[in-house]
Amino acid sequence: MLQIIIQGLLLSGLYALIAVGFTLIFSVGRVLNLAYGAYLMIGGYAFFFFSQQLGLPILLGVILAGVLGCLAGLLKYRLLVIPLKGDHVAIEISTLILAVVIQAGIVLLFGDSPKVLLPIVPGVTQIAGASVTFNILTATLVSWAILISLYLFIKKTHLGRAMQAVSMDKKGAAISGVNPDHINMLTWGISGTLGAVAGVFFASYTQLSPSMWVAPLIIAVAVVIVGGIGSIIGTLIVAHIIGFMEVIAVAEIAPELRGVFTMLLIIAVLIIRPQGLFGREEIQ
Amino acid sequence: MNIRWYHFALWAAFMAVMFALPEFVSRGTLRTVIFANFLAIFAISWDVLSGRTGYISFGHPFLIGIGAYTTAILTKRFDVAIEASIPIAVIVTMIAGFIVFLPALRIKGSYFALVTLAFMELMYQLVQVIRPDLTGGTRGISGIQGITRGAVNGYYLSLTLLLVVAVTVWLVMRTRVGTALSAIGMNEESVRGSGLDTTKLKLFAFLFSALIAGLGGAFYAHYVGAIAPRALFDINFLFTIIVAALIGGAATTAGPIIGAFFLTFLLEYLRPYLPGAERYFIYGGVALLLYMYQPKGIIALLETMKDRIIRRSST
Numbered sequence: 001m002l003q004i005i006i007q008g009l010l011l012s013g014l015y016a017l018i019a020v021g022f023t024l025i026f027s028v029g030r031v032l033n034l035a036y037g038a039y040l041m042i043g044g045y046a047f048f049f050f051s052q053q054l055g056l057p058i059l060l061g062v063i064l065a066g067v068l069g070c071l072a073g074l075l076k077y078r079l080l081v082i083p084l085k086g087d088h089v090a091i092e093i094s095t096l097i098l099a100v101v102i103q104a105g106i107v108l109l110f111g112d113s114p115k116v117l118l119p120i121v122p123g124v125t126q127i128a129g130a131s132v133t134f135n136i137l138t139a140t141l142v143s144w145a146i147l148i149s150l151y152l153f154i155k156k157t158h159l160g161r162a163m164q165a166v167s168m169d170k171k172g173a174a175i176s177g178v179n180p181d182h183i184n185m186l187t188w189g190i191s192g193t194l195g196a197v198a199g200v201f202f203a204s205y206t207q208l209s210p211s212m213w214v215a216p217l218i219i220a221v222a223v224v225i226v227g228g229i230g231s232i233i234g235t236l237i238v239a240h241i242i243g244f245m246e247v248i249a250v251a252e253i254a255p256e257l258r259g260v261f262t263m264l265l266i267i268a269v270l271i272i273r274p275q276g277l278f279g280r281e282e283i284q
Numbered sequence: 285m286n287i288r289w290y291h292f293a294l295w296a297a298f299m300a301v302m303f304a305l306p307e308f309v310s311r312g313t314l315r316t317v318i319f320a321n322f323l324a325i326f327a328i329s330w331d332v333l334s335g336r337t338g339y340i341s342f343g344h345p346f347l348i349g350i351g352a353y354t355t356a357i358l359t360k361r362f363d364v365a366i367e368a369s370i371p372i373a374v375i376v377t378m379i380a381g382f383i384v385f386l387p388a389l390r391i392k393g394s395y396f397a398l399v400t401l402a403f404m405e406l407m408y409q410l411v412q413v414i415r416p417d418l419t420g421g422t423r424g425i426s427g428i429q430g431i432t433r434g435a436v437n438g439y440y441l442s443l444t445l446l447l448v449v450a451v452t453v454w455l456v457m458r459t460r461v462g463t464a465l466s467a468i469g470m471n472e473e474s475v476r477g478s479g480l481d482t483t484k485l486k487l488f489a490f491l492f493s494a495l496i497a498g499l500g501g502a503f504y505a506h507y508v509g510a511i512a513p514r515a516l517f518d519i520n521f522l523f524t525i526i527v528a529a530l531i532g533g534a535a536t537t538a539g540p541i542i543g544a545f546f547l548t549f550l551l552e553y554l555r556p557y558l559p560g561a562e563r564y565f566i567y568g569g570v571a572l573l574l575y576m577y578q579p580k581g582i583i584a585l586l587e588t589m590k591d592r593i594i595r596r597s598s599t
Contacts, residue, residue: 032394083576088394089340090579093530094572100523101568108565214519218405221398256413263406267387270399274391 004244004251006127012243013140014201016147016236018216019223021194024150027229028167028187031088035076035095036220037213038102039069039195044203044212045106046196048117058120065200066193073192077185099213106210114209120200139201146194151232163187167229222262226269228276238277241265295451302443306436314435318507320548321442325449325500327528327540332453333493334526335534336462337486338469339388343400344525346384346407347494349516351377351501353411356425356511357418366431366506374498381494385487392472408517424512431506438507445503446541449496454537456492465489466535527571533581542582547571 022036043065051061080098084090119135126132154160165173166183174180202216222242227234245265246258269276306314326348334340354373358364364372387399411419419425432438456462464485467475476482505511515521524547532543550570554563578585 032397080576084579087579089338090575092340092394092397093526094575096519096523097527097568097572097575100520101565101572104562104564104568108562218401221401225395225398225402254413256409259409260406260413263402263409266402267399267406270391270395270402271387274395 004247006132007251008240008244008247010132010136010140011247012240013143014136014198014205015219015223015243016239017139017143017194017198018202019220019227019235019239020147020150020232021191021198022217022220023224023227023229023232023235024187024194025191026224027231028163029081029184030167031081031086031091031095033076033095033191034092034217035099035102036191036195037215037217038099039072039192040199040202040216041102041106041208041210041213042072043069043196043199044117044208045110047200047203048110048115048208052118062120062197062200065196069192069194069196069199070189071192072196073188073190074185076192077188081184081188099217103210103213110208110210112210114207116207117204120204135204136201139205142197142201146197147232147236150190150194154232159183159186218259219262222266224276225266226277228278231276231278234276234278299447302447303440306439311435314439316548316552317545318435318439318442320545321439321446322500322504322507323524323528323548324446324541324544325496326525327532327544328449328453328537329493329496329500330525331529331534331536331540332496333489335529335536335540336457336465336469337489338472339392339486339489340397341384341400341493342397342522342526343384343402343404344497345517345521346400346404347377347380347497348501348504349407349411349511349513350380351498352505352511352516353419353425354498355502356428356505359429359506360425360427361418366429370499370502370506373502374495377498377501378491378494381490381497382487384494385490388486388490389483404517404522408513411513411517420512422513424510424515426510428505428509428511430509431503442503442507445499449499450537450541453496457537461485461488469535527575530579531571531574531581533583536581536583539581539583546582 018040021039022033025031025033025036046065046068047061050056050064051058056064076095076098080094081091084094119133121134121138123134124131125134125137152160154163162173162178162183163186165176165178166180170180173183198216203212206212206215219242223235223238226241227238242262242265245261249255249257249261305317309317326344329347330341330344333344351373354376355366355369358369358372359366384400384403388396391399412422432441457465464475464480465488468482468485468489472482475485528543528547529540530543531546532541533539547567551563551567554566558566574582
């Protein structure tokens with residue numbers, strides 16, 4: 001029982017970190033970024049390249065991965081989102097194509113075979129009979145730190161409040177002197193950075209492979225749908241619901257069913273309460 | 285029904301070229317064309333639902349996979365004759381299409397796209413877990429009975445199927461129902477406002493699309509002979525279908541066919557120059573640039589070209 005709680009908390013922390021960047025774009029930019037999983041892949045592989053192949057210090061590796069993710073986000077906004085002028089369907093489709101292109105690019109650079117990422121923080125400890133790697137413990141702590149600072153950033157700073165304003169009403173924000181274009185740009189950058197950092201931890205939790213972008217995308221989608229847009233707290237709670245559901249499914253029912261309940265939850269919530277459990281009433 | 289003589293002339297010309305094709309090309313090319321034919325069928329199926337009504341389905345492999353799995357299980361595990369198993373597969377796929385339709389009653393836009401994506405992932409995971417003795421689990425089912433032997437026969441079979449599907453869709457979309465479906469894609473509220481039952485129209489689009497997907501999926505399973513969850517319920521497969529429909533030109537009948545052939549042959553013609561992974565990179569890149577340049581697809585590019593030539597000759 002205690003083991004399930006610990007496992008659940010750790011996994012949920014990772015999931016929250018994965019989902020938060022996706023939520024941000026969906027809330028502020030109002031677009032589904034289906035290439036979000038590709039940020040995680042870029043982050044994971046960049047970290048692998050910098051710290052494992054070049055032998056740079058780990059922290060520098062994480063930072064460089066974050067910078068690359070930020071760059072990817074900004075480029076995507078400039079080259080994809082702006083030219084398509086907010087056409088939602090076109091953006092969704094083109095980000096899907098982009099994700100496949102990035103996948104091919106990764107195969108080109110690093111080959112087809114999966115790569116094992118050494119733990120970012122090596123070591124194992126025992127908590128209440130459950131063995132916990134320092135790696136995932138760090139991931140959870142970092143995730144909490146990032147989520148809290150993001151929450152404070154959005155609630156307390158001027159820039160964060162401007163982001164909220166754009167997410168609620170773009171025109172209204174523009175009238176109040178906020179440039180939605182700049183805010184969007186900023187959001188895409190932050191989202192890319194968060195995605196890439198999440199990717200480093202996600203990759204060290206599973207492994208690096210050119211198709212690793214699908215699973216985190218599905219998780220992010222699940223969290224955003226069930227949580228609803230525009231709520232960081234919602235993201236956090238739902239990440240825990242989904243994380244715990246998976247851990248319980250693996251421990252009590254069957255390991256193969258770990259994703260099934262998540263999918264059922266998505267479908268049920270979308271049909272019963274399309275705006276999500278914690279989301280705002282308005283849709284589209 | 286504004287059908288002109290040149291429509292029939294174009295269809296006839298297309299059919300003539302396609303039926304004569306085995307005389308001119310190698311067996312290898314023919315096999316590539318067979319895949320293009322199947323991809324065209326899947327793309328048409330996607331287009332009937334998403335291209336016309338604007339309900340973007342990210343779960344189309346869900347429908348195709350159900351069609352393929354149903355017929356594979358029936359023929360392989362229960363020794364049902366193909367003549368019976370394919371119609372059953374189509375019916376089962378249409379039931380699945382009805383399930384996909386239910387969320388469309390309440391949600392639209394990005395949310396609908398996501399729920400269909402969830403359907404596909406759900407199916408991917410369930411197929412491996414529930415009754416692996418029937419579905420073959422992760423490894424899927426191989427050694428599915430074929431309908432024909434040899435590339436030429438396979439080609440004619442897939443071509444006939446494609447033509448039947450394409451002509452039927454083309455005719456249906458020229459009726460008032462087809463117009464109404466396209467109108468839903470533009471503005472659902474105003475269609476309802478003009479006194480049409482949008483629920484019934486949407487249901488029709490979903491079932492029609494599922495019918496084509498089931499038909500295509502079932503014949504495809506018998507053609508390739510082996511199916512596996514990762515090959516069917518896969519985001520890359522989804523990508524190919526959607527991109528084929530969009531690059532060719534959504535909401536047209538010729539568009540998905542053009543797109544499917546363009547994609548298949550682009551991949552095939554890159555092979556001699558780029559044997560490795562670069563091929564998929566270039567392939568995706570071309571798809572992305574083409575889509576960004578003209579989201580209405582190749583068919584719109586051809587039309588502008590035609591207009592330009594006509595204008596030039598008239599002045």
